Amino acid sequence: MLSNRPPLPDEVERAVSRYLSVADRLVPGRIRGFYVVGSVALGAWRSGRSDIDFVAVVDGDAGERDLRRLSLLHKAGNVPAAGQALIRARPAVPGTLNGVFVASGDLREPVTRIRPVASHSGWRFKRGRGFEANPVVWKVLLEKGVTVRGPAPHELGLDPEPGRLREWNLRQLHGHFSTWAGRAMSGRPPRKPLQPAHRVALATVLSPPRLHHTVVTGEVISKEAAAEYALDTFEARWHPLIRLALARRLGLPAPAGGGDASLSDRRRLPHLAGEFMREVITSAGPG
Known part of the structure; x- marks a missing residue:
């Protein structure tokens, strides 16, 4: 070391x-x-x-x-x-x-x-x-x-291709995450072995705001910082979902008084996450 x-x-x-x-x-x-x-x-x-x-x-x-x-x-x-x-x-x-x-x-x-x-x-x-x-x-x-x-x-002589950073993030948003959002809003939302769909949704929901931040600013931030960015950037109706995703990310209890009854419905939560992701992707601009 x-x-x-x-x-x-x-x-x-x-x-x-x-x-x-x-x-x-x-x-x-x-x-x-x-x-x-x-x-x-x-x-x-x-x-x-x-x-x-x-x-x-x-x-x-x-x-x-x-x-x-x-x-x-x-x-x-x-x-x-x-x-x-x-x-x-x-x-x-x-x-x-x-x-x-x-x-x-x-x-x-x-x-x-x-x-x-x-x-x-x-x-x-x-x-x-x-x-x-x-x-x-x-x-x-x-x-x-x-x-x-x-x-x-x-x-090391690295070439991160800064001129392609925005394009790369937009391609991820309009490709992988657009597909993910579509599946989340369907009757068969994404899941992983031994992980129910609502947990997968909460673990994924902060990734698109993170990429959105890079598209807008050119800087890379963590998912935790992306939650704060999302709270500052997107409509208040999404704030309970963002705060719940951040709490799960930090291993904290769900915030009290979330204000959105759909967050307690595990079957509805992936659909809500997909709707939020779609808004983030649209806001980022065309891919």
């Missing part, structure tokens, strides 16, 4: 150290850079609720043997987080290290042209793909990424 970097929360420090210890046994000498991004870098990481997002730099080409070992790293490096989730009978796995592996020779490429070596998120491991190699994550990496191993981010 570097002594001149901003301190990581103790729990994050331990999790990263364990993960890299496993990595150095499975792929010795190959992980030449390791950077923490996401909620940790944005100052919004919450113990027991947040994941730990990273960008890892792999030295040299990755062959079949390396990919198999990175897949094993995904499992072995996250054993403590998975174990805690099982003990607490939680379908989500907070504390999981999720990230993307990029070849050192590709770092100077425009981010949308980078083909990652691999990535993993939650229970999923992907070869040759990684959503995290995108203008938003690269902006956070360059400006706020926490260096655990390797040169500082500003020495």
Whole structure:
């Protein structure tokens, strides 16, 4: 660990150290850079609720043997987080290290042209793909990424493609989140294994305001900050939903006196979330 970097929360420090210890046994000498991004870098990481997002730099080409070992790293490096989730009978796995592996020779490429070596998120491991190699994550990496191993981010020659940041966020809003909102308003709203639709809706509802903020300002903020932005930006009729989503994000009880009876109806809540998302997407402008 570097002594001149901003301190990581103790729990994050331990999790990263364990993960890299496993990595150095499975792929010795190959992980030449390791950077923490996401909620940790944005100052919004919450113990027991947040994941730990990273960008890892792999030295040299990755062959079949390396990919198999990175897949094993995904499992072995996250054993403590998975174990805690099982003990607490939680379908989500907070504390999981999720990230993307990029070849050192590709770092100077425009981010949308980078083909990652691999990535993993939650229970999923992907070869040759990684959503995290995108203008938003690269902006956070360059400006706020926490260096655990390797040169500082500003020495990597990164190209986050700032000219494409607004376009990229609009495409996400009008693509992924528009589809999500449509499903939420249908009779078959999105759900995840062991997670009912209303919980998935509350976990998702703050993402479109976050992207909206980036479209408008060019800056990337956390979901918690996006809740405050949404309260300042969108009509008061949405405020009870936003406050409920923020409370769930922080692990707090539902706010008293929410003022919207539909929030207590779990069957209605996904539809309400979809309606709010549609308004956010329309407000952001055409994609």
